[in-house]
Amino acid sequence: NAGVTQTPKFQVLKTGQSMTLQCAQDMNHEYMSWYRQDPGMGLRLIHYSVGAGITDQGEVPNGYNVSRSTTEDFPLRLLSAAPSQTSVYFCASSTTEGHPEKLFFGSGTQLSVL
Amino acid sequence: AQSVTQPDIHITVSEGASLELRCNYSYGATPYLFWYVQSPGQGLQLLLKYFSGDTLVQGIKGFEAEFKRSQSSFNLRKPSVHWSDAAEYFCAVGFNTGTASKLTFGTGTRLQVTL
Numbered sequence: 001n002a003g004v005t006q007t008p009k010f011q012v013l014k015t016g017q018s019m020t021l022q023c024a025q026d027m028n029h030e031y032m033s034w035y036r037q038d039p040g041m042g043l044r045l046i047h048y049s050v051g052a053g054i055t056d057q058g059e060v061p062n063g064y065n066v067s068r069s070t071t072e073d074f075p076l077r078l079l080s081a082a083p084s085q086t087s088v089y090f091c092a093s094s095t096t097e098g099h100p101e102k103l104f105f106g107s108g109t110q111l112s113v114l
Numbered sequence: 115a116q117s118v119t120q121p122d123i124h125i126t127v128s129e130g131a132s133l134e135l136r137c138n139y140s141y142g143a144t145p146y147l148f149w150y151v152q153s154p155g156q157g158l159q160l161l162l163k164y165f166s167g168d169t170l171v172q173g174i175k176g177f178e179a180e181f182k183r184s185q186s187s188f189n190l191r192k193p194s195v196h197w198s199d200a201a202e203y204f205c206a207v208g209f210n211t212g213t214a215s216k217l218t219f220g221t222g223t224r225l226q227v228t229l
Binding site: 004108 | 118120123148155156157158159160163204216217218219220221222
């Protein structure tokens, strides 16, 4: 079982560059989300999606774009990277039925913006 | 808006000793509460969750947590810590909007286990 797969695991960018963090899940989960993890800040929700074609902003959406063209994939785009976006990024998915079930997390992408 | 406070940034315990990690939440309705564990370089893994019913919940790896509404707390406990428990632990409060599972995480407690 692959679960939630994130690529790449590590990435270094220069300020102003753009890139896409990939996230794919094979559990047919409707709900997918992106978090960033910073020291002393815990995990903060960037964007989430409740199904193909539906996305919404989380707590810290500025500087990030998302789209959800399929149930399986939920890429996160940085249009113009800034040093403040240096962080570890986690993708997570879950079913949306009933109570908020547990989130399944990917293993993370460590991003450094120079 | 909901919030979660984990007052202890770093805790060190000896192997075999008992453990309690504190978590306090702020939420206007009945919360859904979670504890996650993160090992170095890994994503988060669910330890246990509370939705309703019995206020003492059992999780994986011998962990348990008790929901105390009067104290707005959901502390994580383990009677005897193993060296492999060294990790970072996150408390989270969630709610169901009807269409989405939204969680707010605490800032985490890093557990160090000495032999």
